[in-house]
Amino acid sequence: MKSDESALIAAAKEGSAGAFCQLAESYRNTLFRFLWLRCGNRADAEDAVQDALLSAWQYLDTYRDRWQFSTWLYRIALRKLKKPNRHIVPIDGETGTEDDVLSGLERDNLWRIARTELKEQPLLAMWLHYGEGESISDIALALSRSESWVKVNLMRARNKLAETMGAQTG
Amino acid sequence: MNDLENRLRHDARPLRAASSNAASSELANAIANDIRERQLGPRSRFGLWLGIGLPLAVAATALWFMTPAATVQGPVETLAVAQPDGPSLVALSPIDIDALETVSSSAPLEAEWDALMQDLERAKTEIQKDLPINF
Numbered sequence: 001m002k003s004d005e006s007a008l009i010a011a012a013k014e015g016s017a018g019a020f021c022q023l024a025e026s027y028r029n030t031l032f033r034f035l036w037l038r039c040g041n042r043a044d045a046e047d048a049v050q051d052a053l054l055s056a057w058q059y060l061d062t063y064r065d066r067w068q069f070s071t072w073l074y075r076i077a078l079r080k081l082k083k084p085n086r087h088i089v090p091i092d093g094e095t096g097t098e099d100d101v102l103s104g105l106e107r108d109n110l111w112r113i114a115r116t117e118l119k120e121q122p123l124l125a126m127w128l129h130y131g132e133g134e135s136i137s138d139i140a141l142a143l144s145r146s147e148s149w150v151k152v153n154l155m156r157a158r159n160k161l162a163e164t165m166g167a168q169t170g
Numbered sequence: 171m172n173d174l175e176n177r178l179r180h181d182a183r184p185l186r187a188a189s190s191n192a193a194s195s196e197l198a199n200a201i202a203n204d205i206r207e208r209q210l211g212p213r214s215r216f217g218l219w220l221g222i223g224l225p226l227a228v229a230a231t232a233l234w235f236m237t238p239a240a241t242v243q244g245p246v247e248t249l250a251v252a253q254p255d256g257p258s259l260v261a262l263s264p265i266d267i268d269a270l271e272t273v274s275s276s277a278p279l280e281a282e283w284d285a286l287m288q289d290l291e292r293a294k295t296e297i298q299k300d301l302p303i304n305f
Contacts, residue, residue, distance in 0.1 A: 017205050017206050020205055021201075021202045021205055021206075024201050024202070024205065025198060028197065028198060028201065029186075029189060029190050032189050032197075033185065033186060033189040036189055037185070046197050049197065049201070050197065050200055050201055050204065053201050053204075053205070054201070054204050054205065057205050101185075104184070104185075104188045105181075105184060105185065105188075106184070109181045109184065109185075110174075110177055110178050110181040111178075111181050111182060111185050114178075126178065127182075130175065130178035130179050130182060131178075131179075131182035131185065131186070158174055158175070161174060161178075162174055165174075
């Protein structure tokens, strides 16, 4: 963990709302991306980000620095999501509920394919690894899974995407 | 597989860019306001626990010690209870009296009680036979 982040966390634990606001600002977009991919729509993701950061502020004294702060936030954020993941359909699908995450992506964007082909947890593991550069161990902590689970599911997800791309081009 | 991984990282960029625009400054302000309004930060919560919880705990403990263990209301009835060294009187609370009256008003239970007392006397006699004279 960076030393300035450690200082902010220490100050926030002492009760400094200003220090926590700085932390929140630095992680807001990261959390939003994670939850946006998970929820599929901006409004739900924004609500979840707000709830997660507020919970993090209230329970900051339970944070231990053996965790990455981002990992801890991801875990809180997942718990705060109340609504189950909607069935993901392509924009031009028959039952089309507009999904604003997909609408902004090129048709051949791999994440567009991943979001329709993969189940929730493998998708989140893929995003944390390839989208945010998180380590296997941090992903396991964030998703409350084992490291073996993460490795296996990343491999399966990649195979699934490769297969789908092959089917699309072949 | 490396190509796929590289592609995943590459294709994440538009999503990251889109999300940065989507996570509006309104959200940032809302979060900051929430945090400032709810000054129930870590230390404040501890203070709340101390300020409210401790006096409550002290009051509850004082109340516990001040309340008598048993309050006997009304006349105190006594019951003669058989003891090895002679009968002794035992003070009964109204609750005990009610219970005994309930028991004694029931004839089958009284008969069972008498039978038990007779068994007890027989057992006592048998034991005394086996005891050494200087016991």
